[in-house]
Amino acid sequence: MKSIFLLLLTLTAAHARVVEYDLHISERNWAPPGHRETRAITVNGGIPGPTIRFHVGDTARIRVHNELKNEDTSIHWHGLILPNPQDGVPGVTTPSIRPGTTLTYEFPIKHAGTYWYHSHTTLQEQMGVYGSIVxxxxxxxxxxxxRDHVVVLSDWTHERADEVMRTLASGRDWYSFKKGSMQSLTGAAKAGALKEFFEREKSRMPAMDISDVAYDAFLANGRESIDLPGKPGETLRLRFINAAAATYFYLQSATGPLKIVAADGPAVEPIRVKRLLTGMAETYDVLVTVPPSGKWEIRATSQDGSGHSSVWIGEGEEHPAADIPKPDNYRMDHHLMAAMDEMDMKPMSEAEALDHEPERPLSPYARLRALHSTELPAKLPRRTLKMRATGDMERYVWSFNGKTFAEDGIIPIKRGEVLRLELINDTMMHHPLHLHGHFFRVLMGQGKYSPLKHTIDLPPMASRTVEFEASESGDWLFHCHLLYHMHAGMTRIFSYQDPKWQPPGKLKPGTNIVCNDICCLPGNPEAKTGTVDPRQLGHVPHGGGHDHDPLYYYLDGSVQSHLSDGRLTLRNSHNDFYADWFIGYGDDDNEYEVDVAWSRYFNPNFSSVLGWRFTDKEDEENRAFAGVNYRLPYLINSFAQLDSEGDVRLGLGKSIQVTDGLSIFTEIQYDTGSEWEWSAGADWLLNKQFSLTTEYHSDHGFGGGIRFRF
Structure with missing residues (x-):
């Protein structure tokens, strides 16, 4: 019987249909209709790229042609189970595709569903390198x-993607201002949230937002609004793919609840939802019925409420979908309420679930059920890994367990074990976490019918538990699919080790080991359940560019009628190399002071500094100095320095956002050499680069001018 089965498999493989595609990646100026064109990278001349279609049992043969002049590229086949070398992650699984060359991918099609493809090179995904797979x-x-329609959702910015990343790493509030989500004193007063505003500042938390980037457009199949064919009474299958770089979407239909029939590819027991939250890289197949008359909207609204795209079905009078309430960024509890409700959720009928659905729901994982049992064999050994999503919005450093990929990037695993991931979010942002080359079971009370997914939303201050069988080989990426979080460090590699390698402790069938450190590497004092002999640690992969920690430059300063001050900075995740200047002029009181220094960043509230001061101030001379910077409650910045001449300098500073555009600031310092100095002023934001500023300085009087940021 076994020989007959093997023969049938051989004959099937020999007669598998080979389905071929050519994808041409090239640079051109592009924009969605109604927007100014900017540099983009297209697939076969469009954004998104073409839909590529297969049947289970086919063999995919896809030639990817890099027609870029000076850039490598790549394509990752998101959600597909395929041989490791075909996964398309440069430097980890697959070579980069050099300019002017072609790489042919070939792999068997093993499972059905809605998937997508995108570049895993630099930030090309944001620039247009993505498309759909059915x-x-x-x-x-x-x-x-x-009828069957594919709808690829995405976000679009006129800015270069690398400039978006640089802006995020600067910690500036420009994107909050641009999309109208800036927190301010008057905004808190209007929202009746002054208490929450000052409590947040007292706890030293920066202003909160639920989306990083201010986008210029949100797109469905490359347009802000599309019409899909369908006759009255017909049922449409809409394959929604969230291919956005940094945007969650709420889906809502004017026709009524959406019927979910598949999630991340695999079919699920159909359920209905009024609103569906979909994270980056997730896919959902939903059914809608075209009403007897009229034109009806299915709207994809950005989670931060800054815009939407529209999908229209039917013909005649327009029926728009309802607006989704915008988030309340002043009250953090508003963002946590849905997570708390979810934890308290009890089994409900579909009607009860629809009736109790919040206005801004979380993803419907607790209601999703697989069509067939997804239980993993009980005889397999099990290991639990705790992974905490951690980050620092001000410097835009994102990590797992407090370490970026550059600091701790490898999770060694062994074929044949079951990995249970306890995912805990210690941040106030959602994180869509994606595992390459595997499906995991989402464990939310469905038992053996737990749904299979490859991407899962991890809500703020909440947790999720998933498990998967380590049934592959090689190295597989696990990362936040918010593109800029991934590049800022929220990435790991699950690396299959030599068969002789053993995880911490002795793994016997059916046993469970909890590893407090995600990597369980030797020498880690937190690996309390066992240690690893360094000789057992086999293959350790290269980071493939995901382990970089780039330097960004920033210039912030002012030119005023009585003084000029500012800072030129080179920054990476933990270091600032900077030059500060202060030049006072006018009358007879001219002076300057320039600090050239290195600051080491430890956490949002503490950093150290070491540098050299050049000055012509009275009673002072050039000198070395060292010190610390510490953030006090109410976001008051303080510093203490000791210089090589034995002088001590102490200082305090505070700024307050009064309105969206107006901020006020004050600084005071005491130096045992030059004694007291203070200033106070205001800035009025004009655009990303410039503000109007006015300032009174204790030594140089009152003046005003321009503040600039580059």
Whole structure:
């Protein structure tokens, strides 16, 4: 019997249909209709790239042609189970595609569903390198529809993607200002949230936002609004793919609840939801029925409420979808309420679930059920890894367990074990976490019918638990699919080790080991359940560019009628190399002071500094100095320095955002050499680069001018 089965498999493989595509990646100026064109990278001349279609049992043969002049590129086949060398992550699984060359991917199509492809090189995904994949099951879809449409959701910015990353790493509030989510004193007063405003500042937390970037457009199939064909009474299957770089979307239909029939590819027991939150890299197949008359909107609204794209079905009078309430950024509890409700959720009927659905729901994982058992064999050994999502919004450093990929990037695993990941979010942002080359079970009370996914939303201050069988080989990326979080360090590699390698402790079938450190590497004092002999640590992969920690430059300063001050900085995740200047002029009181220094960043509240001061101030001379910077409650910045001449300098500073555009500031310092000095002023934000500023300085009087930021 076994030999007959093997023969059938061989014959099937020999007669598998080979489906071929050519994808041409090239640079051109592009924009969605109604927007000014900017540099983009397209697939076959468009954004998104073409939909590529297969049937289960096919062999995919895809030639990717890099027609860029000076850039490597790549394509990752998101959500597909395929041989490791075909996964498309440069330097980890697959070579980069050099300019002017072609790489042919070839792999078997093993499972059905809605998936997508995108570049895993630098920030090319934001620039347009993405497209959709549809795989039909043998025998057709379990839930039938009259028509089938793919809807690729994305976000679009006129800025260069690397400039977006640099802006985020600067800690500036420009994107909050641009999209109208800046927190201010008057805004808190209007929202009746002054108490929450000052409590946040007292706890030393910066202003909160739920989305990083201010986008110029949100797109469905490359446009802000599209029309899909469908006759009255027909059922449409809409394959939604969130291909955005940094945007969660709420989906809502004017026709009524959406019927979910598949999530991340695999079919699920159909459920209905009023609103569906979809994270970056997730896919959902939903069914809607075209009403007898009229034109009806299915709207994809950005989670921060800054915009939407529209999908229209039917013809006639327009029926728009309802607006989704915008988030309340002044009250953090507003963001946590849905997570708390979810934890308290009890089994409900579909009608009860619809009736109790919040206005801004979380993802519907607790209601998703697989069509068949997804239980993993009980005989397999099990290991639990705790992974905490950590980050620092001000410097834009994102990590797992407090370490970026550059600091601690490898999680060694062994084929044949079951890995249970306890995912805990210590930040106030959502994180869509994606595992390459595997499906994991989402454990939220469905038992053996736990749904299979490859991407899961981890809400703020909440937790999720997933598990998967280590059934592959090689190195597989696990990362936040918010593109800029991934590049800022929220990435790991699950690295299959030599068969002789053993995880911490002795793994016997059915046993469970909890590893407090995600990597369980030798020498880690937190690996309390066992240690690893360094000789057992086999293959350790290269980071493939995900382990970089780039330097960014920033210039912030002012030119005023009575003084000029500012800072030129080179920054990476933990270091600032900077030059400060202060030049006072006018009358007979001219003076300057320039600090050239290195600051080491430890956490949002503490950093050290070491440098050299050049000055012509009275009673002072050039000298070395060292000190610390510490953030006090109410976001008051303080510093203490000791210089090589034995003088001590102490200082305090505070700024307050009064309105969206107006901020006020004050600084005071005491130096045992030059004694007291203080200033106070105001800035009025004009655009990303410039502000109007006015300032009174204790030594140089009152003046005003321009403040600049580059």
């Amino acid at each position: 795989i039909e099951p043998q025998g057709g879809e379990p839930v039938k529809a009259d």
